[in-house]
Amino acid sequence: MQYGICNLGIVPMRFEPSDKSELVSQLLYGECFKVIEKRKKWSRIRVSYDKYEAWIDNKQYLEISQETYNDISKSNTILSGDLLEYVSDKNNNIYTIPLGSTLNGLEVLEHNFDGNRYDKVEDKSQLIKTAFLYLNSPYLWGGKTPFGVDCSGFTQMVYRINGHKLKRDASQQATQGDALSFIEESEPGDLAFFDNAEGDIIHVGIIMEDNYIIHAHGKVRIDRLDHSGIYNVETNTHTHKLRVIKKII
Incomplete structure (x- = not known):
C-alpha cells in the first residue's frame, strides 16, 4: 500500500x-x-x-x-x-x-505557515458563523471551498472546521445522527435533507433560527424552510422537498 x-x-x-x-x-x-x-x-x-x-x-x-x-x-x-x-x-x-x-x-x-488557525469553539451556534464564511460561494458539483462548493461539501466543511465529522455525500450524511419529528424540534446547526421524486436524498442544508436554512443551490444562499421543504422567496416556489431533519451534535 x-x-x-x-x-x-x-x-x-x-x-x-x-x-x-x-x-x-x-x-x-x-x-x-x-x-x-x-x-x-x-x-x-x-x-x-x-x-x-x-x-x-x-x-x-x-x-x-x-x-x-x-x-x-x-x-x-x-x-x-x-x-x-x-x-x-x-x-x-x-x-x-x-x-x-x-x-x-x-x-x-517543508512548508511555513504564518496565517490564522481555526479556533474551534464548543458551541453549536458556531456552526452558523462558519457557514456564513461560505455565503454567496458559487455552486460547484464536487466542490469543497468558498470558491466553489456543492451542498454536501458545504455541510461537511462547516462541521469539519468545528471539529465534527460528516461523510461526503448528502445520502451518506443522512445516515448519521438522530432524526427529529418536526422542524420545531430543531436547533440552529441541525441538518435538513431533501429527496427527489424517486425518494433518493439529493440535497442537504443547515438549519438556522426562525425557519431559515443556509444551503448551496446556485450559490450558498439563505431561504425559508417549512414542512414542505425549501421555499425561495425570490421565485415564490418550493425548490426542494423535505425528507428528514437530523441532529448530528
Missing part, C-alpha cells in the same frame, strides 16, 4: 482517471490518503478523513510513508481559518490554500 499527502491548494478528485471525467470531490491542502490503485498518470485514492474514493493526477501529490500517514491521520487536526491563506517553501515559493486546509503536515511538506 502506498500513501500520499496533498501538497497543493486544491486538487480535483475525478470519477474516472481522466481530466475530462466528472469532478466528484476535491482534495484540499494537507489531506492524507491511501493509494489503492496506481497507474502511469493517475492514482485511485481513499481519503483518510471520510474514506471517499476517486482518481487524482499523479503530478498533484507527494508520496509519504505509512508511518507519516498514520501520524498525521491520528493527530488532532489543525485547519486554516481564513477564506484564503498561503504557505511557503524553503525557496519562498507561495502556495495559496483555501479555508479548512489541513496544517498537520507542514513539517513533512
Whole structure:
C-alpha cells in the first residue's frame, strides 16, 4: 500500500482517471490518503478523513510513508481559518490554500505557515458563523471551498472546521445522527435533507433560527424552510422537498 499527502491548494478528485471525467470531490491542502490503485498518470485514492474514493493526477501529490500517514491521520487536526491563506517553501515559493486546509503536515511538506488557525469553539451556534464564511460561494458539483462548493461539501466543511465529522455525500450524511419529528424540534446547526421524486436524498442544508436554512443551490444562499421543504422567496416556489431533519451534535 502506498500513501500520499496533498501538497497543493486544491486538487480535483475525478470519477474516472481522466481530466475530462466528472469532478466528484476535491482534495484540499494537507489531506492524507491511501493509494489503492496506481497507474502511469493517475492514482485511485481513499481519503483518510471520510474514506471517499476517486482518481487524482499523479503530478498533484507527494508520496509519504505509512508511518507519516498514520501520524498525521491520528493527530488532532489543525485547519486554516481564513477564506484564503498561503504557505511557503524553503525557496519562498507561495502556495495559496483555501479555508479548512489541513496544517498537520507542514513539517513533512517543508512548508511555513504564518496565517490564522481555526479556533474551534464548543458551541453549536458556531456552526452558523462558519457557514456564513461560505455565503454567496458559487455552486460547484464536487466542490469543497468558498470558491466553489456543492451542498454536501458545504455541510461537511462547516462541521469539519468545528471539529465534527460528516461523510461526503448528502445520502451518506443522512445516515448519521438522530432524526427529529418536526422542524420545531430543531436547533440552529441541525441538518435538513431533501429527496427527489424517486425518494433518493439529493440535497442537504443547515438549519438556522426562525425557519431559515443556509444551503448551496446556485450559490450558498439563505431561504425559508417549512414542512414542505425549501421555499425561495425570490421565485415564490418550493425548490426542494423535505425528507428528514437530523441532529448530528
